[in-house]
Amino acid sequence: MTLAADMPMDGLKTRAEALFRRKRMVAIALPLVLLAYLVYALFAFNVPALLQGASLENGATLIRDSYSYKTHVTRDNRSGEVTFAIEGERKGEYAPGTHPDWVTVAGDDTITDLGGGHLVHYRAEGVSYEIPGYGTVSAQPGNGGVNATFPDGDLPEWINASKNRVTITTDAGRVTITRNRTEVFRYSLGWELFFFTLDSPYHGMGPGELLSHALSGEAGAIWHDFWNNAMWRHGDVAWALVETVLMAFLGTFGAAIVALPLAFLAARNFAPLMAVRFTFRRIFDFLRGTDALIWTIVLSRAFGPGPMTGALAILLTDTGSFGKMFSEALENVDGKQIEGVQSTGAKPLLRYRFGVIPQVTPVLLSQVLYFFESNTRSATIIGAITGGGIGLMLTQAMITQKDWEEVTYFIILVILLVFVMDWFSGWLRRKLIGGER
Known part of the structure; x- marks a missing residue:
């Protein structure tokens, strides 16, 4: 005779109900314990302060930098000298007398076209940035500070201005003005100079032209310039x-x-x-x-x-x-x-x-x-x-x-x-x- 036959039906029902109650309590308790731990970790690791101190703008800039490169147009505000360099490095600096095709040099006026009507002028008397839909920001950097002038109204969030520094970040690029230096950053897609640096004779050549030079006996020189690329190493x-x-x-x-x-x-x-x-x-x-x-x-x-x-x-x-x-x-x-x-x-x-x-x-x-x-x-x-x-x-x-x-x-x-x-x-x-x- 089995145990179930010996035990009254009421006893089986009581044991089954007790078993289901325990399982329900466990099923409810485990998520509650997990939730309590997550709440504790939220405050123990000071997550709210971390989120508050996070900069979405910096994060967006880093993400954009991962798949694009910056060309720096730099002006020494003391001497008026203007230089052009990929990522602002000497290894990516344009030779004297040369510059990107989106830069125009007319005497003392250097015009940087960031696209979409965004124009930055370097002149002897100062710097100006023409921003479509907003106006013109001008500055006369000197010993007294940046001396910036803005259009009427409150400054937008994408302009960070103080006495000695002005940073303007738009979809077209970024302009930074200090007393000693003014820099324009123009973003372009891709990894510039990945194959050849500016001083290489093969820079700017397409695949077909490179193949032609390689078949003409220059394969070793092409490989040398690529393998010893000073920017990407x-x-x-x-x-x-x-x-x-x-x-x-x-x-x-x-x-x-x-x-x-x-x-x-x-x-x-x-x-x-x-x-x-x-x-x-x-x-x-x-x-x-x-x-x-x-x-x-x-x-x-x-x-x-x-x-x-x-x-x-x-x-x-x-x-x-x-x-x-x-x-x-x-x-x-x-x-x-x-x-x-x-x-x-x-x-x-x-x-x-x-x-x-x-x-x-x-x-x-x-x-x-x-x-x-x-x-x-x-x-x-x-x-x-x-x-x-x-x-x-x-x-x-x-x-x-x-x-x-x-x-x-x-x-x-x-x-x-x-x-x-x-x-x-x-x-x-x-x-x-x-x-x-």
């Missing part, structure tokens, strides 16, 4: 990517080589002494419990900056991770294969070589390749600390806060590198482990 970037992969490779496979023999001393079926197993397991816990970034900081203080320091940091952390995973794989090996090798009279070292290693190789190799792929991403961050790889160049570009198209370029390269390493590690796993016929 393609050669340096390529070597930085190689350094990043080398850091990940040396750290990952070095850790695998160190961890494999130590894993035998942490496996229960290969190290019968509990004290030995306990010691090596705690060593693995210590190594993997300390993040690679912490090891990077410690090692950089001890050995100085450099890619090798980053590789050692990855090696230490991964030695702990591999030691734990390898020892667990060794504990799950099939003892019959070991006994079969032992029956041939093989010594312990040969028993491990032919009875153990072939069993765990697919698992170990899969783990090592996965960590190699993951460490390629980690090496970018580690390189920013140790001073090596693409991470250092990315950090330097972000610190300047002016060439965000260069930051975008580096980020795209890192993403492509991760894609390539993901594909390569997957292909190598299938080839070596035998998952692909």
Whole structure:
């Protein structure tokens, strides 16, 4: 006779109702606990103050800088000299007597056409900006300040004015006026000078013209000017990517080589002494419990900056991770294969070589390749600390806060590198482990 037959129907009903009540309480309590935590985090991390201090204008400027470039038209208010440069850098400065085609130089009057009727005049007596739908802003920079004059009425939000500085930001561009200097920023789509700088004879040539010059025996010169581009530093970037992969490779496979023999001393079926197993397991816990970034900081203080320091940091952390995973794989090996090798009279070292290693190789190799792929991403961050790889160049570009198209370029390269390493590690796993016929 079953329990349900022995128990009265009222008792079953009571137990079922109690069970459903508990489940309902849990279903209601979990979202409430999550909501309470989110409310706590909202105030604990001072999110309202962060949102209040956020600048949407700066964010929009950074986003626009990521896919466009600025040409600076700069006037020294003391000497009256006007210069033209891509991103305001000397490496992108126009040669004397040359300027963009949207700039007109007529004696002492330099006219910058920002498009849509926006005109900026540099004259001997001062600066003026003609803004369609608003009027003309004029200034006479000097020792007394900017001395700006605006159309009647309240200043719009896109004008920031003080005694010594005036900044006007419109859809056409940006104008900054100080006592010593006036700058016009004109935005254009694309990454200017990505292939060739202004001093290269191949700047401005189309693909067909470049191909014609290459077939005429100038292929080496074309490649030289591209590879040694002073603005984008393609050669340096390529070597930085190689350094990043080398850091990940040396750290990952070095850790695998160190961890494999130590894993035998942490496996229960290969190290019968509990004290030995306990010691090596705690060593693995210590190594993997300390993040690679912490090891990077410690090692950089001890050995100085450099890619090798980053590789050692990855090696230490991964030695702990591999030691734990390898020892667990060794504990799950099939003892019959070991006994079969032992029956041939093989010594312990040969028993491990032919009875153990072939069993765990697919698992170990899969783990090592996965960590190699993951460490390629980690090496970018580690390189920013140790001073090596693409991470250092990315950090330097972000610190300047002016060439965000260069930051975008580096980020795209890192993403492509991760894609390539993901594909390569997957292909190598299938080839070596035998998952692909």
